[in-house]
Amino acid sequence: MTADALRSDHAAEELREERYGQAHEAWTEFTAAMGAVSVAGPTVVAEEANALSEAVWELDAAGTDWRDALRAGRQRGLKKIEERFDTAMDGIQPPRAAFRHAARQALGTD
Helix, strand or coil: CCCHHHHHCCCHEEEEEEEHHHHHHHHHHHHHHHHHHHHHCHHHHEEEEEEEEHHHHHHHHHHHHHHHHHHHCCCHHHHHHHHHHHHHHCCCCHHHHHHHHHHHHHHCCC
16 A cells, blocks of 8 residues: 555655555546546446545545655654645545445445
């Protein structure tokens, strides 16, 4: 997991970059899928997709800031960035659950 590599004092820069690349690739796939849902999905699902996208964007931004600080060798403020990341990770759960619920209802599988 990217956060584990960022938290570890022993993680090699190559591992951090590899994990960051994987997270970026997942972000790209996610945004494409959420865009498709926003265009083709029922309104309630599209609204939940937008809320989930905003939460994931904050998580991605926090992770990017964390990575950038580590790459620059900055120690000042790392704890605050880590806390922002953890808050974003916690904050993603409610919109994720709401999106799943809306999607299941739209599909008639709830």
